[in-house]
Amino acid sequence: MKSIIGVFALAVALSTGVAHAVENKQQTKMSECNAQAAGKKGDERKAFMKECLSAKKETPQQAKMKSCNAEAKDMKGDERKKFMSQCLKK
Incomplete structure (x- = not known):
């Protein structure tokens, strides 16, 4: 008890x-x-x-993601994946 x-x-x-x-x-x-x-x-x-x-x-990570997405708007496939990976690590 x-x-x-x-x-x-x-x-x-x-x-x-x-x-x-x-x-x-x-x-x-x-x-x-x-x-x-x-x-x-x-x-x-x-x-x-x-x-x-x-x-x-907006969290700093969300702001970074938004910024990177804007920069990568014309990229596709592996080029975009590579760019996003590098951009988000900054």
């Missing part, structure tokens, strides 16, 4: 930590969007906040 309570207590502690981390991330994003929305009012502010809060930040 004690081991079940211990496992339950551990699960609650871990889930609380994860929820707290998610909450902090959301609060940070809200603060950033709020600062960017300075000077906007009414529907304009509402639309901006909705867009800002739903926007996903």
Whole structure:
């Protein structure tokens, strides 16, 4: 019985930590969007906040992939594979 309570207590502690981390991330994003929305009012502010809060930040790897893909747009086959491999390693 004690081991079940211990496992339950551990699960609650871990889930609380994860929820707290998610909450902090959301609060940070809200603060950033709020600062960017300075000077906007009414529907304009509402639309901006909705867009800002739903926007996903692009990771450096995603940005690199997008850039390499743009450079390789006319390449095909092995030439493209070789270029993409080298470009993504940079």
